[in-house]
Amino acid sequence: MDLNYSDEELAFRDEVRKFLDEELPKSLSDKVLTGKRLTRDDMQGWHDILNNRGWLADGWPEEYGGTGWNAVQKQIFEDESCAAGAPRIIPFGLKMLAPVLIKYGSDAQKDYYLPRILDGSDWWCQGYSEPGAGSDLASLKTRAVRDGDHYVVNGQKTWTTLGQYANKIFCLVRTSTEGKPQEGISFLLIDMDTPGITVRPIILLEGTHEVNEVFFDDVRVPVENLIGEENKGWTYAKYLLTHERTNIANVGANKVALAHLRHIAKLQKIREKPLIEDPYFAQRLAQIEMDLDAMSTTNLRLLSSPDSVANAGPMSSMLKIKGTEIRQAINDLTRRALGPYAMPFVSEALDAGYNQEPIGPDYAAPVAADYFNNRKITIYGGSNEIQRGIISKMMMGL
Amino acid sequence: MDLNYSDEELAFRDEVRKFLDEELPKSLSDKVLTGKRLTRDDMQGWHDILNNRGWLADGWPEEYGGTGWNAVQKQIFEDESCAAGAPRIIPFGLKMLAPVLIKYGSDAQKDYYLPRILDGSDWWCQGYSEPGAGSDLASLKTRAVRDGDHYVVNGQKTWTTLGQYANKIFCLVRTSTEGKPQEGISFLLIDMDTPGITVRPIILLEGTHEVNEVFFDDVRVPVENLIGEENKGWTYAKYLLTHERTNIANVGANKVALAHLRHIAKLQKIREKPLIEDPYFAQRLAQIEMDLDAMSTTNLRLLSSPDSVANAGPMSSMLKIKGTEIRQAINDLTRRALGPYAMPFVSEALDAGYNQEPIGPDYAAPVAADYFNNRKITIYGGSNEIQRGIISKMMMGL
Amino acid sequence: MDFTLTEDRAMLKDMVARFVADNYPLEKRHEIAESTDGFSREMWAQFAELGLIGALFSEEDGGFGGAGFDISVLFEELGRGLVVEPFLASAILAGGVISQLGDDEQKSALADIIAGGRLAAFAHGEPDGRYDLSAVKTTCSKGEDRWTLNGNKAVVLNADTADLLVVTARSSGDAWDEDGVCAFLIPADTDGVEIRGYPTIDGLRASEISLNNVKVPDSALLGAEGKAYPAVEMAIARANVALCAESIGLMEVCRDITLEYLKTRKQFGVPIGKFQALQHRMATVLTEIEQARSAVINAAGRLTLDRIDREKAVSTAKTLCGQIGRLVAEEAIQMHGGIAMTWEYSLPHFAKRLIMIDHQFGDVDYHMARYIELSAAQAA
């Protein structure tokens, strides 16, 4: 047992800091740290900078361009990136599709798609959920019918995050209705430019456009775009979801959000004293700090333990549950920290370039919207209820 | 809407206070208010005093000797009795069996048993639960087989509270194994002196003897001791449980326990200041006060509302859940209030007549034991999980 | 004790419920909330005609109600409809202060307010004041026969459409002194009054107000110089009863939408309401809503008690409604899943309002602390 960074780890941290200091544009980190909305170019720009440095693919094997980092290095990179105000890396191609391609894709698929993910040629989005298939993903209905050397796809996907920017979508489609619902699912890669695809925005409860519906109307997809075997897509889908949950602990981002909350709590006054000195507020803040401090060790401990692969399912479920609960607690307390100034909501103030005087303190504008928006994190990627089910099935045999 | 007592209600309250002042023995209220253990005579003595005044049976129709009080009067009586340190009335005959007798008993049964409940000739205990039939009461296995004009009873009951003092037990027994489990159950009155009955104490986790196991070995019970019809006992049992839950809100007792906690918190010091002024403690205390203040109105509101009969099931479930949660919160906070002095446990110190110097403050002795003992209240009388099931079935149709 | 509504209030309740159900569907509410005014003048006129504004005033003031239970009955139904019209700003807050402190001349404005012809707003909270009732730094200094006001007011409900403002300012003492707080009734277009309106995240309108050498006549002073605090406290106590009652309406709508969804939405081949984990959580939601309702009844009924008992009941209600409102809103969203995250679905709009009520006139922590202080003062 040793909780201290080794000399190598410290050297790595310094290297990361130097890189961030030199390469992360100030205009971009300012946007991130003040909660402004990012454009497609903002996100793509940071992706390209990381790719140039060879630090984009921290979860890939080195042979495909991965970094070869261990769990501690990954955490150092995440912590430092978040602290510096780097945008989050868009995960759909890099962290969700790529592991599936690497494990189950053909050589041709790997050779073609992986480099395009790295160099930004492709922006992927995810075609999993459907209006009738949320937590119960296996009940999906989008059909793909073989017609010569194409599949013809009909149906509808939903909750497609940043689908408005994507040129590719990976989809779960039903290729058979026989057997259990899981058994007739296939995993298809689809070009968003194919005729018959329509993207319709879904506006979220606080008014933003992050997610979309994607409609498929006789969309013809070449059979070589199938991953692995027909009707085996459920295996690949589950593999992907496990990877998604591992990323979802978000320790680094939570640390930054907590630091921002502390910053606000020092500036906000309650009866002329800093809010952070108010005993009730201090108690709520301390609780979150303690939870996150433990969570950070839980994260490293579970990710670096020898049995991490065997228990990947339930362990990542625990990380998902606790990570999202802590984040929601931070969002909630940040909202409270503002007092009455949580109420004003001038949506334009969240766009870069807004130059009117803020309503109330300059950090107030995104806070309530973030609280509402982040209700999603306990719902998506397998709701926390689904995660509890996984834990009780896999760890307890209940 | 009027939250104030009417003149008549105020007059009633004064009458109750005068009675308590004159009739409740100081030696008894001292024991109750300091958390000492009560003897059988203590409990029976108070029962007799109430009976002499005609104030024993507040839930019975007047024709059988009931008080004829409405919901508000009952609450006033409960509040005042608890505040004065009156012992709780042993409910098994008076509040559990009697309503069943009155609704489903024969005239002969009513004529014989009801007066004996009032005058203390009979001390009843409850034979419901079995080792394999707890929350799932309908799965009970104790058999009663008809043999001439007797039933022959074999089996085992458990959690029989104060069975060591009882001369009678009312039992659910299986008289048929056909149909659904609920359909073959009968409701029998059994004399504890009948040959074949053995009572074995169960010692609770804090070391007290409150509950028992009762074994039946070829116990012969006259058929006239059957309540209502054979195999219809489930209906009577459910009726009884609903009455039990209504009493279980325990608002008056909770108010006294809370007042005692406030008293302790004024005497306990934290860095030379009264504990009650500590912001964290004050917050926990205020939360309980607020919950109980609302609960007290919920209780009166639901009990006195016109649809109280129709919704008796789910309403009493809500009262049970909230009442027990509040009581456990009080027990928990009282335990914390003591600091290190929650640990010492000299069991004899809880018996009347113990005359050694207390360990720590004189109010400390019963506190931790009460906390542990009262874990039972969310389990018995239909666990809070069972109550949530009732609410979701009956109020929500889920 | 009696827990049934009087016949008059039962009628009021039915009337509002029916009107809102018939005339205030959610799409219409969105349209109204997004309009320039942030509410509908036409609706407001209809509400006035139905006597709903008058229900919040005593007969003496030209209304026909004004008691705690009148407020709670009305606002519960307004909550059910997510009504955005300025009942709180114009009637309860500004109207409430005028009613308590105004002379005959000033009180003549009440008739217009009740009739819906004039709108008033209550410019009291300040940028650094958070929820504290006496946090008035805006100054008023008296000249020959007029006063000069300087300062800033924060998150003032419906000020950008108000004809009249009730403005608080300090003639003596330090911020956080109760003594020295004055209230003035002034036209909203008085020189030096700058009002910057904006939407709130839950669909209301509020404003930042700056007061730059605002000159007002002596006759604008409401009540005695420096003695406005008790009336402010009382008006805000009534506002909190209104907000808590509104939250009960919101909670019950969230509950009902969720129950309906649990019965109809299928996953894994069955309605999700068949899942015991959700059933038990929903049972908790139902039980807690009854607790919140009781707290609101207690607060509405105790508005007539002594100050400390009144304020303790109000703080209890605002604390419990804040806690339980959050539970209800968050559980309703979580049990729905993704659909509850979308603008086009009904639930999130009720949930948003339910959460944001905690930010008006004191959140859970503020009222908990206030309750503790009041209890200590009572014990002393």
Next chain:
Amino acid sequence: MDFTLTEDRAMLKDMVARFVADNYPLEKRHEIAESTDGFSREMWAQFAELGLIGALFSEEDGGFGGAGFDISVLFEELGRGLVVEPFLASAILAGGVISQLGDDEQKSALADIIAGGRLAAFAHGEPDGRYDLSAVKTTCSKGEDRWTLNGNKAVVLNADTADLLVVTARSSGDAWDEDGVCAFLIPADTDGVEIRGYPTIDGLRASEISLNNVKVPDSALLGAEGKAYPAVEMAIARANVALCAESIGLMEVCRDITLEYLKTRKQFGVPIGKFQALQHRMATVLTEIEQARSAVINAAGRLTLDRIDREKAVSTAKTLCGQIGRLVAEEAIQMHGGIAMTWEYSLPHFAKRLIMIDHQFGDVDYHMARYIELSAAQAA
């Protein structure tokens, strides 16, 4: 960073686990706990022989361990066995102070303590002191070549069987000053020391001690006059790591017993573990236990850091273990139902100890407040 145990500690863990499983069944534990001494001298001798007491001391002090992870590994296993022998009192607390402050003469007692031949106890807490570390009102006044001690000590673990006492007393300053606290190492049978032993609700033994004109020689003073506080704080930090680790062992036993029960106990025709409401609560229990374990690892590993970082980590662990321990104990009892209320079943004894750990050396509220103070000091 590295989260695997060293080979030595892995062996220690296995050895203790095996010994406890083989020699310390629950019936035996009850028998031991109910004996006059409240522990078994025979067991103690065996523990000593196995080197378990020595594992809590550094090589310099004649042990072969003594680091945070040695404490946590050992106490977790002691927790699993509900072991009542005085590891905490004699080794961690009294031994820990002697080790830090003792001169060679005084430290010679450590060999006996490690060998199990002599028992020591730490008489520090006082009747009015609650959990505060500097709440020492017991006085010590210096005469020619001896000191006179007067005062009372409260809930002192295992004092009634101790041969030696480490007693704190104040030579200067007011209660709650850190400066002025002295520590003395004295025989327990010194004249004027009155010890009243009693059982605790979780099966341990503690004592009230009164010190009436207790005369002790100069040579009994541990370290410099009035400067014992830092050593007391450090000894109690280590005690809290021990208690937190013990609580992890207890939590895991409660979890395992409950899981087993959920799989075997049938109601409504199925094992109760099939009920989703219980499954989800159990998943929360599992997740939180991982959090508690992480907090203990952090505290054990940070014992060597600067005072503030060390104490923050300790307070974090004691807070989280207190909160999560209570969750685990209460949920385990509730999910069992009635059987968990009975003395003859195993679970409640683990649950009782788990709850009562919160009452030793600072409960959840105390450590939360302490954490906040330390954070503020760090920020300043």
